Amino acid sequence: MPAARNLDVSIYRSRLIVALVLFALSAVLATSLIVKMDRGFDFTDEAFYLMLAQRPTEYEFVLGLFSYAIRPLYLLAGESVSAFNRLGAVILAGLGASLGWAVLERLRLSWRDPDAILIVGMALLAPFFYYTYWLPTPSYNWLVLVAGWILALGLILLQSRPTVSAFIVALAIAIALFTRPLNVAAYCAIYIAGVLCAFADYRSRLAQLGRTMLFGFGLVAALAASLPLRTIARQINGYLTVFGGSHPNPFSMRDQLLDFFTEGWIWWVSGVLLLVCMLARLYERPAIGKYGALVAFSAIVLLGLSLLQRRFDPSNCHVFSVLGGGGFAMLSIACRRDASLKWIALLALIGLIPWAATLGSAGRVCFQVALFPGLSLMVLVMATVLVLPRSFGPTIVAFLGIYLAYRATAAGLASPYRLATSVDRQTISTEIGPQGALKLDERTREFVQTLQRDVASRGFCRDDLAIDLSGEVPGAVFAIGGRMPVFPWIFAGYPSSHRLAGEYLKMVGPERLRRAWLIMGTSVHSLKTEEWKGLGLDLASRSLVDNLAHPVDGSAVKLYAPIVERGPC
Structure with missing residues (x-):
């Protein structure tokens, strides 16, 4: 018509x-x-x-x-x-x-x-x-x-x-x-x-x-x-x-x-419901499939209503439960239609x-x-x-x-991961790495540029050895153009951190250690100076170049010059 x-x-x-x-x-x-x-x-x-x-x-x-x-x-x-x-x-x-x-x-x-x-x-x-x-x-x-x-x-x-x-x-x-x-x-x-x-x-x-x-x-x-x-x-x-x-x-x-x-029980339950509906379709049990579809429809409605809450936390499984659980529930309803059961199974996988x-x-x-x-x-x-x-x-x-x-x-x-401010406030172009620049906030830019300026004034050359002993700022080595030997990050705050620190000192050896710029930190989780001294590291013979505030938590970050001075770049 x-x-x-x-x-x-x-x-x-x-x-x-x-x-x-x-x-x-x-x-x-x-x-x-x-x-x-x-x-x-x-x-x-x-x-x-x-x-x-x-x-x-x-x-x-x-x-x-x-x-x-x-x-x-x-x-x-x-x-x-x-x-x-x-x-x-x-x-x-x-x-x-x-x-x-x-x-x-x-x-x-x-x-x-x-x-x-x-x-x-x-x-x-x-x-x-x-x-x-x-x-x-x-x-x-x-x-x-x-x-x-x-x-x-x-x-x-x-x-x-x-x-x-x-x-x-x-x-x-x-x-x-x-x-x-x-x-x-x-x-x-x-x-x-x-x-x-x-x-x-x-x-x-x-x-x-x-x-x-x-x-x-x-x-x-x-x-x-x-x-x-x-x-x-x-x-x-x-x-x-x-x-x-x-x-x-x-x-x-x-x-x-x-x-x-x-935390993610909705996803698990929806998956079990889908399995039941698929088996009901496979073994021709329409009554079970009908009730399963009704339960699935109710689950979709409840998941939709859950989005009305104002608080949003991506790490609490809510988004995954809505999308993953909703997908399984919708596939459960699809088992009542003429859709291929094989196709439904592949989507479930x-x-x-x-x-x-x-x-x-x-x-x-x-x-x-x-x-x-x-x-x-x-x-x-x-x-x-x-x-x-x-x-x-x-x-x-x-x-x-x-x-x-x-x-x-x-x-x-x-709330970006371990940045000082929101991404929208990262607007100041700063040279970082071998090529190009990144936009940073004012505190991070000042931190990076102070490190770059002070190591350059002491004869630092690109790819010189630099070691972050704090476990909190390995990026400082990358920012100044240094090269961290053995491994790029001495993880701090882990059960294995002390063992890693001791093995690192053995692997790096005294010669490379004497030629390396050292970075120490004082934050809650960082490897402290006392711990390194207990492992045999001597900082008394090194000159302190910088004592800066970490741009994220404000803790002190100290930069020490190498013991052995190098020639011109």
Whole structure:
């Protein structure tokens, strides 16, 4: 009927306009974050990543192999910190867009379809949840995220393009090898489960796993040919000498999981509900599926209402529970529709990747998983398209995704990780590192420039030895253009810190120590002067060059000149 046709056209146009607006908002938010990636400099973690990327082969032991993976990006960025940060963000956006297009192909959506526009827009923005704490420098967590998105892409293509999927997943696992062993194991397990779900017969399953292993062996062989394996073996042996087989910050995985179950119980319960609904669909128990869908709908409503609370804390699992739990609940409803059960299972496995990305980390799961909920958002969007196609349902979910991405990144910009002020107040251009400049706040700029000026007046040359003995400001070494021998960060405040300090002194040796600039700190967690004296370090023969206030906590940071003066640069 003409009236009904006109109504359909009107609804379509409204959906299309709103979808285009939301796509534009996603692009603007992502672009604004990329633009701000020349602001701020963290003297601990960020500096640690940068110094490892600078010279990964020079250190005598390593904490993981991620430095070898991020160094090519660092060189591609011309050793500019801001360009390095932005390159990492562009790679994430590209991976998101690739996954979005793969979903369109899998669902056979036209690019003019409002649902297609929303899917691509969300895929473009979703990886930017990674910047919740505003640590924009690529690191091991960044590599875990990259590998996770590539793995998700491989799962999306598993049924339609199995050979391409095999290569993509092999690439994801190869990248994950540079992160943590548990991440590799978890990603492999997710992929194997995906193969079991996607293919009905054992011959097809074995063929797919064989293709993946073949590509994987080829990539590993290429990596082995390009990496300095003897140096890596020596560095691993150095790590074992210092820490044994334990983590520098020992943790209990059992306690982590119990804590995560307590804080993230909504995600767990939603996952169990999805499993029940899938089994009910598989074994043709419609009554169970019906009640499961009702419970899932109630869960979605309650999760939506939970967003009305004013307080926003990205580290308490709330965002992950809303997106991850909502995605599982929506997939539970999809089990009542005519959607492919295999496709639902693959989306459910993608929903496990954010949790798998946290395995092996010493921190709280809820704190870590705040970096990775982008894939949970994508599962929620795709599940909504399955349940409510050609409706305003995906539009509402896309609006929710933009809102949560904005709140999460806004929290990071307002309270960035270990910076003196908010990112918006980091506006003064300051030379840091071999190439380029970063925008800093007034206190941090004054701290950096005073160090640079005073070491230069005492004959310091770029790449001279400098050691942060406080464990609180290794970034000061990077800021003045120094080179920290043995290892770029003597972690302070860990159970293993005293042992690390003693082993560091043995490894650095008296000769290099005499030629090195030394930095001492007085903050609560720093390694104190008395502790170093107890380990045999003598500061009495050194001249004090600077006694500055740390830009973040105001504690005293002292700079000592080397005992042996060097000649002209």
